[in-house]
Amino acid sequence: MKFSDYTYQRPDFPSYQEEYNQALSALKDADSLAFAKEAVDTLNRLRGTIDTAANLASIRYSINTNDAFYEAEDEFWNTYQPHFEALDFKFYQTLLTSPLLPELKEIYPETLFLFAESRVKLFDESLIELFQKENQLSSDYGKLVASAQIEFQGQVYTLAQLRPFTENKDRKIRQEAFEKQTAFFADHETEFDQIYDDMVQVRTEIAQKLGFSNYVEFADTQMNRWDYDRQMIETYRQEILEKVVPITQKLYQRQAERNQLDHATYIDLPLVYPTGNATPKGTPEALVEKARIMYHEMSPETGEFFDFMVEHDLLDLLSKKGKQSGGYCTFIQDYQSPFIFANFNGTSGDVDVLTHETGHAFQAFSSRWIKEPEILFPNFESCEIHSMSMEFIAWPWMDSFFEDETEKYKFAHLASGLQFLPYGVLVDHFQQEVYEHPNWTPEQRKQCWRELEKQYCPERDYVEMPDLDRGLYWFRQGHIFESPFYYIDYTLAQVCAFQFWYRFIVAQDETAWQDYLAICQVGGTKTFLEILSLAHLRSPFEKGALDDTLAAVDQYLSEIPESQLK
Template identity: 75%
Template sequence: MKFTDYQYTRPNFDAYKKDFLQTLKILKEETHLEKAQGALDHLNELRGQIETAYNLALIRYSINTNDTFYEAEDAYWNEYQPHFQNLDFEFYQALLNSPLLDDLKTIYPKTLFLFAESRVKTFHPDLIPLFQKENQLNSAYSKLVASAQIPFEGEVRTLSQLTPFTQSTDAEMRKKATEQVTAFYAENEAKFDDIYHQMVQVRAQIAKKLGFSNYVAFADVLMNRWDYDRPMIETYRQEILNKIVPLTQKLYERQAKRNQLEHLSFHDLPLVYPNGNATPKGTPEELVESARKMYHELAPETGEFFDFMVENDLLDLLSKKGKQAGGYCTYIQNYASPFIFANFNGTSHDVDVLTHEAGHAFQTYESRWIKEPEIVFPNYESCEIHSMSMEFIAWPWMEQFFKEETNKYKFDHLASALQFLPYGVLVDHFQQEVYENPDWSPEERKACWRKLEKQYCPERDYTLFPALDNGIYWLRQGHIFTSPFYYIDYTLAQVCAFQFWKRFNIDADTNAWSDYLKICQVGGTKTFLEILAIARLRSPFEPGALDDTIKQVENYLDSITETELL
């Protein structure tokens, strides 16, 4: 069945609630295991129906924010999603209080119960108006970013479509494109400030009313950080600052020398090579076909998966007017279908999407056996291992995409993954400061960002871009607005993915694929550290793990000569 044939129907909340509560009563009271299990299975089925409808509306609205039908459905979900969450809240309470709890724990994945414990701490029906407001603000941010229509070089372009110009070999073109992107955020700065200020206030109220000291503590529970805590994150951030930032600065110095520049201005950072960054060779259709060939050669499982994605039109890849920014993978429960959303723009990012988001999608495809909608995906720090590792698993096939520029791509891909770590923890550090000080003014937040940015990303020279020097860069980081405290998870996963990079590409480890496949198949039924154990990976929190992993990456990058890159 093609994605266009997937049927979306707005749920009838009252009818759904009636069925849900009748079944929930059985779960609450039943003392016969078989009947309680039947009730739980039916509740999972009902909740899967809602997940399906919600995700279909989300996908179709994100593809075209000018679609009036799905704009209305987006408004519906902003209002009603908290009401459905309230029913889930009652479900989690009933599950944890079931007279057959110990028996149910022997049948269902333990993470379902861990998830339930987190959710009863982070929701209350009295707060539904606040959750509705938060949803509305998330939509307002996404719509504002999607509204960008920037006249540039004879055409009106989206922010994503400007990206290739920011990587131009012509310094003046890079500067001009960077100015245009910056100008969009500067011209809308007051709107972004207002949206975010309201978000911070709403979230602070939610946390306080639920008994948390602040939203930071709330978010760590909401994010299901079952294996680690905030002090461990703070120590990890400091490790990145002390050990990774010096390495990234060496890479930027090497880049400046390679590009014959005494100093890198901010608009020089995107251009890695003087003769241009590696770009994919071929049309979007040809790139997809190359990906299809790659996944067939990688493993039978990935070949079957990618055929399913292509044949059912489960990839929306091209950037276009009215489309939301960024990329994502989601899962449509009742159709057992992953879906990949992206904005191709002619840069290497297009290939990264076909590996990164495909890593997510492949994991969900392998986890279709899981009927509990909240644990098809694992937690964020775990699910990003699948995506970031797939980027490196795909390395042997990169010549299909980049031809003579394959070495350039691989070097930049690995180097930029290392350079990402400080930025990733910067985002987390900034959010912690903001939510520990919810009464800050927009100006105080921007001053905090710029102060931290100078510590974690000292290579950013904004002399030519005063608006950025005033601390507005973070306005473009959607996660800060719509997925608070998600971003640190990318860095934790990246450290794990580096280990798979070594096992696949340096060690030729014959067990690497089977270990990767295993963690795709367990989905969210295991915790972060359990998933690492299954994959035989070291935890980023383990003493010495960061040192050993990063040293291997550093040695590889140092071994590549400039002659090999040009």
């Protein structure tokens, strides 16, 4: 069955609610473990069906925001998702108050109960209208970004399609592309400001009505940060600022010298090499075929998985009009199918998507045995280990994608991973400041962004970009709008992925694959630090872990002569 044949049916909420409540009553009244297990399994099946419908509607709407049918379905889910969540809230309450709780904990993963404990703190039926409003605001942001139709050199492009021009060897073309890109956000500044202002107010109201002092506390609970807290995050951010930023500035200086620039401004940053950045060779179809060969050679498990993805048309990779920006991976429960969404644009990012999102999808495929929808994927900081590590595991096959530009790709790929860390923690720091000051004006938010940007990313000189210089850059960072506080997770995972990079590429550690496979197979049944222990990786919060990892990456990059990067 192809993805196009997967059946979407809008659920009838009253009928579903009745069936759900019957199973809940069975769980509440269960006088034996067998009866309790039967009720939980029934609830998992019901919740999986809803998860499937919501995912199908979301995927198909993201592929074409101009599809009237799925736009209506998106509005349905924005309205009804909180009602379905209200039922799940009752499930978590019933589960945690069951007299058979000790016995249930023996047969279901511990993280299901940790998740339940988090969720009962995050929901109240009286707040459904606020949750609905938040959902609609998120859709409004996605639709606004997807609406971009930018005239450039006689053609019309989406934001994703415009990106290759920002990496062009010709500086005038780069500058014009950046100006067009930024102009879209500046032209719609009032709309972006209003959407975000409404989001901050709604989220703050939700958090305070649930007893949190602010939305930061709410978000850390929502993100299931079971192994670490906000204070540890703040310390980690400071470590990045003090230890990583000096290394990134050294890399940017090396890039400027390579490009024969006395001073590089923001427009110069995307061009890593004067001869042009490494680009993948071949059509999108050829790249997918190269990926198929790679995954067959990598392991039997990845070969079987990638065949499944291709045979069922579970990759939507091409950028097109009306398609939402970005890339993601999700899992369609009733069809036991991962799904990958991307926007190919002819840059090295196309290959990154085929490795990064495939890392997510392979983990989900490997964890199909997990029937609880909320723990098929682990928490975000753990999820991203699978994806970012897969980018490095794929390095031995990069010559098939980049041919004579392979070394250029690898150097830029590793360096950009390091350069990402300060930006990743900047996004978290900015959001913390915003939600600790919910009454800030849009201008104050932009000023805060720019001040933090100068600390974490001092290489960003916006001398030619006045709109960015006054703090508009974050408008394009969808996570800030749609998935608040989901970003520092990428940096935590990147530090872990660097360790896998060292084991696979530098040390040639023969045990590395089995460790990677092991964490893909446990899904979300373990916490972040438990996953790191299983993979034999050091925690980013562990004293000295950051130092050793940074030293290894810095040394590797420093030892690559410029002669190899022509």
